[in-house]
Amino acid sequence: MTHTAVGWHVELEFEEDGQHTRAAALVRLADGTEVRARGQASRHRVDADQPRVGEEIAGARALNELAMRLLTKAHDEIDADSGRTSHPINV
Numbered sequence: 735m736t737h738t739a740v741g742w743h744v745e746l747e748f749e750e751d752g753q754h755t756r757a758a759a760l761v762r763l764a765d766g767t768e769v770r771a772r773g774q775a776s777r778h779r780v781d782a783d784q785p786r787v788g789e790e791i792a793g794a795r796a797l798n799e800l801a802m803r804l805l806t807k808a809h810d811e812i813d814a815d816s817g818r819t820s821h822p823i824n825v
Contacts, residue, residue, distance in 0.1 A: 740764050746796065748789050753777050755788030759796035761804070769807065771799035 745760045757773040773795025775788045805823045812820045 757792035757796040
């Protein structure tokens with residue numbers, strides 16, 4: 735049996751204002767659909783200004799939300815194809 739490899743490219747963009755970092759994640763799937771998600775991180779006023787840390791936290795939260803949206807999409811497609819309600823997909 736031959737398997738075709740499919741790749742996904744995830745894009746992350748960040749906005750920072752010194753106190754907050756916002757991340758936007760996007761993945762384009764092979765069927766042409768796009769799934770988007772957002773994440774945010776806030777720096778406490780006594781913490782050192784470390785933009786990279788804010789990006790990591792906001793990015794991780796955006797990717798986590800993206801993963802949950804992909805699971806929901808897959809779950810909905812399983813239900814639509816089978817014509818019944820399936821068991822939840824857990825992480």
